[in-house]
Amino acid sequence: MDAASCARALRRQVRAVVAVRDDVLDALLITLVAGGHALIEGVPGVGKTLLARTLALSVDCAFNRIQFTNDLMPSDIVGSAVWKARAEKFVYVRGPLFANLVLADEINRTNPRTLSCLLEAMENGSVSIEGREVVLGDPFCVLATRNPIEFNGTYPVPEAALDRFLVRVELDYPDVHREMELYVGSAPERQLGGLQPVVSRDDLVALRSAVDDVEVSEPVAGYCYQVVKATRGRDDVILGASPRAALAWLRAARTRALLDGRRHVLPDDLKQMATAVLAHRIFTKGGGDAGAMIAEILERTPVAL
Secondary structure: OOHHHHHHHHHHHHHHHOOOOHHHHHHHHHHHHHOOOEEEEOOOOOOHHHHHHHHHHOEEOOEEEEEOOOOOOHHHHHEEEEEEOOOOEEEEEEOOOOOOEEEEEOHHHOOHHHHHHHHHHHHHOEEEEOOEEEEOOOOOEEEEEEOOOOOOOOOOOOHHHHOOOOEEEEOOOOOHHHHHHHHHOOOHHHHHHHOOOOEEHHHHHHHHHHHOOOEOOHHHHHHHHHHHHHOOOOOOEEEOOOHHHHHHHHHHHHHHHHHOOOOEOOHHHHHHHHHHHHHHHOEEHHHOOHHHHHHHHHHHOOOOO
């Protein structure tokens, strides 16, 4: 299945279960194909977990869900050695992190040790167990959720953790028509049991390899540099976009071009992915809106092709 067909099939299936904005769904599909991880934010009850589960069940890969709590330990997600009496030896039992798609629910509720373990897995695609490196699934993607307004029983998510996510998206309340459909219809969760994968693991792996072949011309790369440079050294910015943020932005733009059936990146690909990829990597003074700042920079940065 080609890239555009995979994208259409996934969009169609997810929208049949969840009401989601086009930009949010596209950002998650791009994350999945690009080989990154996504952070889904929103107030309780707007469908963050349902969206992540629907997307995961639409791909023919191993899927696990981890509910993060303040007493969760690293061994609870990576596994531990268990004594087997009949074999008279310890046998390592793998934890839920060993899957292709992992739903990490409410990551800001876990303690720093467990969060660090998750970050290692996201960064390296592997974890350290008893002094040895163990490789996780291929592909491996974390879809994490966070409720931004809760404070009791939560931990701050540090800048280093946010940087591990290729994109961050926000879910809002549904519009009046969709919300009324929920009230008079059956619960969307009931549809999950009947979902069948529409994209195979082999297709996903092939798409990830194809992303590397999408061309970024020198003028497009120059445009990317001018934008990220403009986020640095401003009076209202504490931390601007890093070179790693720029590489992530280009990776997302490459993937967007591939899913649109193109083998080259356009400036519009970068513009469409700018807020989702860059906003959570830029820290402003006084809690300023990084998304608005990015929109301002994009508007006044010329595109020279």
